[in-house]
Amino acid sequence: MEFSLEKREVRSKKLVFILPIISIVISMLLGAIILLACKVNPIMTYFYLVKGALGNKINLLNTIGKAIPLLLCGVGVGIAFKLKFWNIGAEGQYVWGVIGITWVMLSGKWAELTAAGTYSNASWVMLFWAWVPDSLLLPIGILVGMLMGALWAGIPAWLKAHWKVDETLSTLMLNYVVIKLAEYLYISKWKAPLGNMGTPDIPEAGFLTSFGYGGKLNTGLFMALAVVGIMYFILYKTRWGFELNMIGKNSKAARCQGVSIKRNIVIALLVSGAICGLAGAIDTAGITHKLTKGVDSGYGFTGIVIAWMAGLNPIISIFYALLMAILRTGAFSLQIKMGLNSAMGDVLQGLILIPLLATNIFVDYRLVIKHYKKKIIDKVACKEEE
Amino acid sequence: MNDINYKAPPVVRMEHICKRFPGVIANSDVCLELFKGEVLALLGENGAGKSTLMNMLIGLYKQDQGTIFIHGKEAVINSPQDSMALGVGMIHQEFMLVGNLTVAENVILGIKDLDFVPKMGIIKRKIQDISEKYGLAVNPDSLIEDLTVGEQQRVEILKLVYRGAEILILDEPTAVLTPGEARKLNEIIHKMLAEGKSAIFISHKMDEVLEFSDRVQILRRGVSQGVKFTKDIKNTGELAMLMVGRPVLFEFERKPYDPKDVKVKLENIVVSGALGARNILNGVSLEIREGEILGIAGVAGNGQQPLSEVITGLCCSTSGKLFLDGKDFTNKQPLAIIKEGVSHIPADRGKMGIVGDMSVEDNLSMKKYRTAQLSKGPLLKRGLFRSFANNLIKLFEIKTPTKDTEVKFLSGGNIQKTILAREIDSCKGILIAVYPSRGLDVGATQSVRESIISQRDKGCAVLLVSEELDELLMISDRIAVMHEGKIIGTVNTKGADIEEIGLMMTGIRR
Numbered sequence: 001m002e003f004s005l006e007k008r009e010v011r012s013k014k015l016v017f018i019l020p021i022i023s024i025v026i027s028m029l030l031g032a033i034i035l036l037a038c039k040v041n042p043i044m045t046y047f048y049l050v051k052g053a054l055g056n057k058i059n060l061l062n063t064i065g066k067a068i069p070l071l072l073c074g075v076g077v078g079i080a081f082k083l084k085f086w087n088i089g090a091e092g093q094y095v096w097g098v099i100g101i102t103w104v105m106l107s108g109k110w111a112e113l114t115a116a117g118t119y120s121n122a123s124w125v126m127l128f129w130a131w132v133p134d135s136l137l138l139p140i141g142i143l144v145g146m147l148m149g150a151l152w153a154g155i156p157a158w159l160k161a162h163w164k165v166d167e168t169l170s171t172l173m174l175n176y177v178v179i180k181l182a183e184y185l186y187i188s189k190w191k192a193p194l195g196n197m198g199t200p201d202i203p204e205a206g207f208l209t210s211f212g213y214g215g216k217l218n219t220g221l222f223m224a225l226a227v228v229g230i231m232y233f234i235l236y237k238t239r240w241g242f243e244l245n246m247i248g249k250n251s252k253a254a255r256c257q258g259v260s261i262k263r264n265i266v267i268a269l270l271v272s273g274a275i276c277g278l279a280g281a282i283d284t285a286g287i288t289h290k291l292t293k294g295v296d297s298g299y300g301f302t303g304i305v306i307a308w309m310a311g312l313n314p315i316i317s318i319f320y321a322l323l324m325a326i327l328r329t330g331a332f333s334l335q336i337k338m339g340l341n342s343a344m345g346d347v348l349q350g351l352i353l354i355p356l357l358a359t360n361i362f363v364d365y366r367l368v369i370k371h372y373k374k375k376i377i378d379k380v381a382c383k384e385e386e
Numbered sequence: 387m388n389d390i391n392y393k394a395p396p397v398v399r400m401e402h403i404c405k406r407f408p409g410v411i412a413n414s415d416v417c418l419e420l421f422k423g424e425v426l427a428l429l430g431e432n433g434a435g436k437s438t439l440m441n442m443l444i445g446l447y448k449q450d451q452g453t454i455f456i457h458g459k460e461a462v463i464n465s466p467q468d469s470m471a472l473g474v475g476m477i478h479q480e481f482m483l484v485g486n487l488t489v490a491e492n493v494i495l496g497i498k499d500l501d502f503v504p505k506m507g508i509i510k511r512k513i514q515d516i517s518e519k520y521g522l523a524v525n526p527d528s529l530i531e532d533l534t535v536g537e538q539q540r541v542e543i544l545k546l547v548y549r550g551a552e553i554l555i556l557d558e559p560t561a562v563l564t565p566g567e568a569r570k571l572n573e574i575i576h577k578m579l580a581e582g583k584s585a586i587f588i589s590h591k592m593d594e595v596l597e598f599s600d601r602v603q604i605l606r607r608g609v610s611q612g613v614k615f616t617k618d619i620k621n622t623g624e625l626a627m628l629m630v631g632r633p634v635l636f637e638f639e640r641k642p643y644d645p646k647d648v649k650v651k652l653e654n655i656v657v658s659g660a661l662g663a664r665n666i667l668n669g670v671s672l673e674i675r676e677g678e679i680l681g682i683a684g685v686a687g688n689g690q691q692p693l694s695e696v697i698t699g700l701c702c703s704t705s706g707k708l709f710l711d712g713k714d715f716t717n718k719q720p721l722a723i724i725k726e727g728v729s730h731i732p733a734d735r736g737k738m739g740i741v742g743d744m745s746v747e748d749n750l751s752m753k754k755y756r757t758a759q760l761s762k763g764p765l766l767k768r769g770l771f772r773s774f775a776n777n778l779i780k781l782f783e784i785k786t787p788t789k790d791t792e793v794k795f796l797s798g799g800n801i802q803k804t805i806l807a808r809e810i811d812s813c814k815g816i817l818i819a820v821y822p823s824r825g826l827d828v829g830a831t832q833s834v835r836e837s838i839i840s841q842r843d844k845g846c847a848v849l850l851v852s853e854e855l856d857e858l859l860m861i862s863d864r865i866a867v868m869h870e871g872k873i874i875g876t877v878n879t880k881g882a883d884i885e886e887i888g889l890m891m892t893g894i895r896r
Contacts, residue, residue, distance in 0.1 A: 238764050242748070242755055250741040255700065256732055257752045258721035 005365040015363050016311070023355035024323075030355070031348045038344075045338055049348070052333020053326040058214040063322070063329045065216035065287060068224045069094070069279040071321035073303025075231050076275030078312040080153070082235065083248045083268050089156065089171030091300025092178040093149035093273040097280025099182055100145030102291040104129040105137055105202035106190065119193055126190070134205035141206055142281045149277020150270040152178060157269030161262035179296045186291050198292030208286040220282035225318075227275060232314045244268060276300060309356055327352065390424045390600060395458050397422050397584050398443065398474070398553060403452035405438055412438040413449075414608045420553065420586060423579050427587045427599035427616070429629055431827030435608040436588045440555050443586075444469040444476045456553075467498075475551035477542045479558050485531035489513070489524050493545050516547050520577045521570075535687065536567040543574065554578070554585045560594055561853070564685050565888045572598055590827060592622040592629070593856075604628045630828045638835060641843045643863050643880075645675035648712070649816050649847035650697060655706035657692050657871075666692045667703070668871035674847040676815070679838065681862030681879070682851040684891055689871035690851040691733050694820045697849065698730045699723040710816065724753065727814025731805055731822045733851070735798075739805040742794030746786045747775035749793045749804055753812040782807040783833070799830030806837055817841050820851040835861050855884060869893040 032042035053063045073090045080087035107129035113119035114127075132140050152174060159165035185199070192200040208218040235241040243264060246254040251261050279299060284291070302324050310316040331345020398420040405413040413435045420426050428436045441447045443454060445463040454461050456472045463469050466476075483492050490510050494500060510526045517524060522540045530538060539559060546554055554575075560568040575585055575598070589595050595602055596616060602625065604611040611628045619625060650673065657667040667689050674680045682690050695701035696708060699720040708716045710726050732738035740749050751771050754760050760770055775789045784803045786796055793801060802822065809817070819838055823831040839861055842848050852858050858865050859879055866876040867890035874890040877883075889895075 237766055237768070239756060239761050239766055240764060242766060245744065245748075246741050246752065249743040250737070252738050253741050253752075255720060256698070256730060256738045258719070258724040260719065260721065 004368050005361070006368050008364055008366055012363055012366075019359045019362060020309070020356060023359045024352065026355040026359075027348075027351045027353075031351050034347060034351075035344075038340075040338060040340060045334060045340070045344075048333055048337040049330035049345075050326070051330075052337070053330035055333075058216075059329065059333075061211060061213050061217035063325045064221065065218065066328055067318075067321040067325035068220050068286075069283045069299045070302055070306060070324050071224050071317055072227060072279035072282070073276050073299050074306030074310065074317040074321055075228055075314045076272045076279070077300075077303045078307035078310070078314060078317065079231065079235070079244070079268050079275070080272040081248075081307055082244050082312050083265060084251075085157065085160065085265060085269060086168045087153060087156075087171050087269065087272055088168055088304065089153060089174050089273075089300070090276045090303045091296060091298070092171075092175035093152050093276035094280040094300045094303075095175075095178045095182050095295055096148035096152045096273075097145035097277030097282075098284045098288075098291055098295050099178070099185065099280075100148035100277060101141035101206075101281040101284045102190070102199055102202060104132060104141040104144050105206040105285075106199060107132070108137075108203060109200055113193065121189075134203065137203065137206040138208070138285060141202075141285065142278065145281030145284075146274040146277040149280065150274040153269040153273025153276070154266060157266045161265045175296075175300070182291060182295050183293075186293065186295070190291065192290075199290045201289045202285070206285055207289065208282065210286070216287060218282075218286035220286045223278070223282060227278065228314045228318060231275075235314070240264075276303070279303075305353060309353070323352070324349065390421050392421055394422065396420055396455075397457055398586075399455040399458075400439070400443065401453045401455070403439065403442065403454075404450045405435075405442060405447060406450055411608050413442075416452075416605070416608070416610045418603060418610070419613075420584050422582055422584055424600040425575065425579065425585045425587055425598055427589060427595040427602045428605065429589060429592065429595050429602050429625065430605035431590060431629060431829065434605040434629075434827075436605055437557060438608075439605070440476060440557065440586065440588060444474055444555065470549055470551070473550060473552035474555070475546035475549065475553070476555035477539070477546065477557065477559060479561065481538050481542055483530045483538055483541060486529060488527050488529055489533075489541050489544070490526040492530055492541060493526075493548050497549065513544060513548065516544055520547070520574050522547075522574060535685070536563050536570070539563070539571070540574070547578070552583050554583065555588070556585060557588045558590070559587070560589075560591070564891050565855070565884075566892060568594070590629075591854075592625045595625070596622065606631060626828060638839050638861060640839050641677075643678065645678040645863070646845070647676050648673050649676055649710065650674040650849065651707075651709040651712075652693075652696070653707040653709070655693075655696055655708065656704045657689075657696065657701060658704045665704075665871050667696065669706070670868075670871070670873055671706075672866060672873060672876075674816075674849055676845050676847055677842060678864065679842050679848040679850050679862040681858035681865040682849065682868055683855060683858050683865050683887055684853075684868035686853050688868045690868055691820060692871075693868070694730070694733070694818050694849065694851055697723075697816075697818055698728060724812075726816075728816040728818060729753075729809035729813035731802075731809055731817070731819040733820040733824075735801055735805055736794075740793045740801055743792055745790045746779065746784065746793055746796070746804060747771055747789040750775045750778050750789075750808050750811075753808055778807040778811060782810075782837075799826050802826055802830065802834060806834060810837055810841060813841060813846060815846055817846050817848045819848065821853065822850070823857060824853070831857075855887060859884070867891055 028046065035042040035045050052059060054060050073094060077087055077090045107127050110119065110122040110126045111130040114122050156165065156167050156170035156174065159170055160167045187197050190199045192198060208220050211217045235244065243254065243259045246257065246259060247261055247264055255261055306317055306320045306324060309320045327345060327349045331342050334340045334344060335342045396419040400416065400418040403413050403416045416439055430436045438447060442449045445465045445468050448464065454463060456474065461472055484495065490506060490513055493513055494504055494509055513526045516522065522544055524537055524540050524544065530541065559571060563571060579585065587598055596619060599616050601613055601615055603613045606629060652670055652672050655667050655670045656665055659666045670693060672680065682693065684690055692701050696703050699718055702717050707714060710723065710728065715723055715726065736742065751760055751774060755766060760767055760774060779786065779789060782803050784807060785800050793804060796804065822838065823834050826834060838848060838850065850862055859882060862879055864876055864878055865882060865887065867874045867887055869891060870893060874893060874895055877887065
C-alpha cells in the first residue's frame with residue numbers, strides 16, 4: 001500500500017464545509033489526551049468550557065461581545081492577506097484605535113478637571129478635542145481611532161510599496177512601539193488623578209449602547225456586521241476587489257493588466273488598519289471605557305488566526321470569531337469549575353488551529369491509496385484508455 | 387553519420403512504459419531503444435510525453451508499469467544519482483548551474499566522493515582535457531554568469547561527461563542557441579558519438595531533428611507512433627503528419643503588405659542596466675505601421691523583452707521617446723498605455739500572462755473588467771462576465787472543462803489561447819506579442835499565428851518577438867535583428883537571407 005497526494009482539478013467545495021468540523025473534532029480528541037495526562041476529565045472540561053461560554057444569557061452575550069473585536073481584526077487582517085501583505089500589526093493598529101478614541105473622549109474630561117483645579121498636567125494635545133459636543137463624541141472618537149489604525153498600517157505599506165521593506169518585520173515591530181506608547185500614556189501622561197494606572201473613564205455620552213445583562217454586548221455588533229457585509233461586497237463584487245484578488249494571486253500579471261501595485265497596497269492597508277482600529281475603538285466605547293493595562297489583549301494576533309482559518313472570507317470569519325471567543329470566555333470558567341489553570345484555555349485554543357490548518361491541504365489535494373495487488377488490472381486499464 | 391550496429395544489443399531499452407498523472411496518461415505502453423553511437427530524436431508535440439519518458443530514465447519519476455534495461459541489465463532507477471551511476475545524464479531546458487560559481491566549481495558541485503578540500507588543480511586539468519577532446523571551449527575559471535547561453539550549455543555537457551555519462555539526454559537543446567551555435571553543438575555531439583557515447587534528443591522542431599539525428603521516434607499523446615531512420619524521411623510534412631495526426635499547413639493566407647500610418651514609434655530608447663553593467667537597451671529606434679508585423683529576431687536575452695516592456699509601460703526607459711499614435715507615451719503607466727489600445731502577449735505566460743489561481747472566466751475578463759462592457763462604475767457586472775467568457779471560449783476554441791476551472795489546470799496551448807483571446811478581444815490597434823508560440827505544439831502554434839496575422843490584416847500594428855527564425859520568416863513583414871540591446875539591422879522578409887540574419891544575430895553587420 002502506498003499513500004500519495006494528488007492535486008484536485010477543482011477545489012472541493014463540500015470539503016470546505018466538512019473539514020473544519022472534522023478538524024475541530026480531531027483537536028478536541030487531541031485536547032482530551034492532554035487533559036487526561038493532567039488527570040482531568042475531558043468530557044467535563046469541554047462541558048464546562050461550552051457552558052461557561054454559552055450557558056446563560058450573561059455568558060452568551062459576553063462571548064458575542066468578545067467576538068466583535070476578534071471578528072473586526074480578522075476581517076481587517078484578511079484584506080491585507082488578500083494581497084499577500086502579511087500584516088502582523090493588527091495588534092498595534094487595534095491599540096491605536098483605543099488610544100485614538102480615548103484621546104478624543106478624554107479631552108473634555110481634562111478640561112473639566114483643569115477648570116476644577118484638581119489637575120494641572122493637561123497639555124494642548126490632550127485638550128485638542130475639548131470642543132467636541134457630547135453628541136459627536138462617539139462618531140468622531142471612532143473615526144479618529146480608525147484613522148490612527150489606518151496610518152499605523154499605512155507606514156509599513158508605503159515602505160513596502162516604495163522601498164520593498166519586509167512587512168512582516170515592520171508591522172510586527174511597530175506593534176511594540178504603540179504598545180509601549182499606550183503604557184506610557186496610561187501609567188504617566190494620561191493617568192487618572194486617582195489610582196496608580198489607567199486613564200479616567202470616558203464620559204458616558206461616548207458609550208456604545210449596551211444590551212444589558214452584564215453589559216458586555218453593545219451596538220458595536222451592528223457596526224461589525226456592517227463592516228463584514230461591506231467588505232464582503234467590496235472583495236467579491238467590485239472592480240477594486242477584483243484587482244486585489246489579481247494582485248494577491250499574481251502581482252506581475254496584475255501589473256501587466258495595468259493594475260497599480262504600489263497604490264493598491266497602500267490603500268488596502270489603510271483600510272485594513274482602519275478596521276483593526278475600529279475594533280479597538282468599539283471595544284473601548286462599549287466595554288473597557290478607558291485605556292489601561294491589558295489593552296494589548298491579543299485580539300490582533302487572534303485576528304490573524306481567524307482570517308487564516310476563514311480563508312480570508314469576511315462572512316466565514318464570523319464563525320471562527322465566535323469559536324475563538326467561546327474558547328476565550330470558556331477558559332475562565334474552567335478555572336472556577338475545574339480548578340484548571342486558565343493557560344489550559346490557550347492550550348486548547350492552539351490545538352484547534354493545528355488540525356484545521358493541517359487538513360486544509362485536502363481542499364486542494366486528495367489522498368490516493370495505491371494497492372500493489374491492483375497492478376494487473378491497472379495494466380489493462382492503461383491499455384484500454386489508449 | 388557514424389556506422390551504427392543495430393544488431394548489437396541496445397544500450398538503453400525501455401519496455402512497455404506506462405506513466406499516469408491525475409487526469410492524464412503521460413505515457414502508455416511506450417517502448418524505446420537506443421543503440422551505441424547514435425542520436426535518437428524524440429519528436430512530439432507539447433504534452434506528448436517526451437519529457438516524462440526521459441524523466442523516468444533519469445529517475446525523476448518512477449514508471450507505473452514497464453521495465454528499463456541499461457546495457458542489457460534491468461535497472462531500478464529511483465533518483466538522478468542512480469541514473470548517473472549507470473552513465474545516464476540529462477541536460478534540462480533550464481540549466482542547473484550556479485551563476486556566481488566558476489565553471490570548475492559547477493562541474494564538481496554535487497559529486498559525492500570528493501575530497502574534503504577538492505584538488506582544484508587536478509580537476510581543472512581534467513576539465514581542460516575534456517574540453518579539448520570534444521571541442522567544448524570554456525575556461526574553467528570563468529564565472530557562469532559571465533558566459534553566454536551557448537557556453538553555459540557546454541558546461542552542462544562537461545558536467546555530464548566529467549561524471550562519466552555514456553548516454554546523454556538533451557531536452558530541446560537548441561531552443562536557446564543561434565543557428566551557428568546549434569551547428570557547433572551538433573559537432574560536439576558527433577565527436578562524442580564517435581567515442582561510443584549515445585544521445586537522445588528531445589525536440590518538437592522537425593527540421594532540427596532531420597539535421598541532427600540518426601533515427602526519429604515520434605510520440606503522440608503518450609503513445610509511440612513508430613521509429614524511422616532519418617535518412618528515409620523525405621520531408622517534414624510526413625513527420626508533421628505522424629506528430630500531429632493530421633496534415634499541417636506551413637503557409638498562411640494573408641492580405642498583401644500595405645502598411646499605412648505609423649502606430650508605434652521609438653526614438654533612441656535607452657534602458658540602463660544595473661550599476662556598472664552594460665545598457666539593456668542601447669539606443670533603439672523603430673517604427674511599426676498599421677497593417678504590418680515587425681518581427682524581432684535575436685538570441686534570447688539581447689533586449690527583446692525589455693523592448694516589449696518599454697512599449698507596454700512595464701519597464702522605464704532612461705532616455706529616448708516612445709510615441710503611440712503620434713502621442714508621447716514615454717514612461718507612462720501601463721494602464722494609460724492599455725487604454726490607448728495596446729495589447730500585450732507577455733513572454734512568460736505563467737508568470738505575467740495569467741493569474742493561475744483564478745478561473746478562466748476571470749482571466750478572460752482581466753482587461754475589460756474596467757470598461758462599461760463588464761462593469762458599472764466601481765461595481766462588476768458578474769452576470770455579464772459569464773456570457774463574455776463563454777463567447778471568447780467558443781471563438782478561440784479554448785479547451786477547458788468549465789469556465790470556472792482555474793487557469794493553471796489548462797494545458798500550455800490553452801493557457802496561451804486564453805491570453806490571446808483576452809488580448810486580441812481588447813486590442814485597439816497595437817499588439818505586442820513576445821514568444822507567442824514558445825513551447826506550444828504544432829496545432830496550437832498554428833492557431834496563434836493565424837490570430838496574429840488576422841490582427842495584421844485588420845490593420846493592427848504588430849510587434850512579434852520570436853526566437854524562431856522560421857516563425858519570423860513565415861509571418862512577419864519586416865524583421866529587425868537585435869544584439870546586445872541594439873537593432874543591428876532591419877530586412878524585408880520577402881527575399882531575406884537567413885544566413886545574413888543569423889550573422890546579424892551574432893552582432894555582425896555585413
